[in-house]
Amino acid sequence: MPEYRRILLDGAATQVRREGEELVSADGRVVGVEEAVHLPPVVPSKVVAVHLNHRSRVEEFMTSLPDAPTYFHKPTSSLNAHKGAVVRPERCKYLNYEGEVAIVIGRTARNVSPAEAGDYIAGYTIGNDYGLHDFRDTDAGSMLRVKGSDTLCPLGPGLVTDWDFHGKRLRTLVNGKVVQDGSTDEMEWDMHYLVADIARTITLYPGDVLLSGTPANSRPVQPGDVVEVEVEGLGKLTNHIVTGPAPIRDDCGAQPTESEEVISTTFGGDWEFRGIRAPIR
Template sequence: MSVLEGPREEWRRILHEGQPKWVKPDRDRLILGDGREVAEAEATYLPPCEPSKILCIHLNYESRRVEFRAPQQETPTYFQKPITALNSHRGSLIRPSGTKYLNYEGEVAVIIGKPMRNVAREDTWNYLAGFAPGNDVGNQDFRDTDAGSMLRVKGMDGFCPIGPGIVSGVDIRKATLRTYLNGKVVQEGAISEMIFPIDYILADLCRFITLLPGDVIMSGTPKNSRPMNVGDLVEVEVTGLGRLSNRVAEAPAPQHKVGHQPTDTDAVRRVALGSDWVRSEPR
């Protein structure tokens, strides 16, 4: 059955007595498989899937394309986040000491349910476990290195929180995404605004890459991605899916001073500050 139809169903994953457990939310309680209950507020969340890969699309909302004055593209391009970037609802987002531009990017995370290879666009919905709010966090201070792969910008530990759970039975194509920073809406975009819809992305990727159950596809962010400060609460809400919350914390700078150091160049600011920087650009 298509993930877009049927009754809404949500599964979350928590750490319970030292073990990962799948639970179903019921108001302020989480119900374990054996019928026991945990207070939602006290639960320790785990990421709601165990992916073999996290694939992400570059620019995919028209509002962000215009914000960055990017040309229209015939076909999309992608990048990867390492599995170690996976994070959960209420997990901390760590900004290394000595860096400045830790940006939020509210996104819809698509979670694969069945192995996918060579699937037509119209059939892709039958292969999904569900959707979750996600945050494609980036440390733009490392924008000047890694030649466009963004390995460190987007790949640091914990830079891919998704959750609180996986939701099926929601027509994601009609939903709206909002990012809140300390309670204030900072991003808002309808999923219908996507340049390349979710079914397009899936069909495109699985022509050559087998997508496996638990794999995560990050589907892009609307305009107004901006840096967060230490202590900020960032929340990504997708209507029908719920709200993912994470707080920004700071960690000591790396112990060993090798390799590329954070930079604060025009190229860094252009991405970190979006149109706030673009508009102030001297002509």
């Protein structure tokens, strides 16, 4: 399956094609996969993410799916890349990973059917839909700061075309330990459905990204942790967690909180009604 990446090559953003362990530009320059400085593999005008889609995640939260998917938006300023640092701001505790498959649009799509949607998809990459749940009490409706803060949307390492999304394994690892293990077959709504649903009212442009949902067991990570998301046929997206150099300002805006809602979402399920006290790290 062809794989394309965007890297910094001699100081310029350059699209390259992966050939074994080398990345080759259109003009013939070559760099090793491990030596390359990666950029997000696409330049989207928007990133749209579905809330709940994987059945294991629904069961974990002891809830049920709505009749149709619901979504939120991650600003493009949240984009990050393979091997990039994900920043947990000072005074925040609850930064969660969410390994996902990312759909990349290849043609302008508007008012297309699920049966037609595949023709508008350029390919797929891996996403990690990080959530800063310290702001969940403030932004639970929009998810703006929860999911849209800087660095919280790593994509990569490459865009893979001609990838069949059926029956593919998805795993997230933290410091080498598997923490999420799911499959695209547990998604309630598949990739074509998601594209067609959004395109009913929102025009999707080439490069736009749709994040398709995460399996169970999203949990918080700490500065120093290395987080990897593996998707069968798409490779491995790797990032590391760092502490932001400056704390969240306290002279304006809502402040980070540790409510039952924050704890419940961060550690999975409804802790209050289970009568379990969530561990605090």
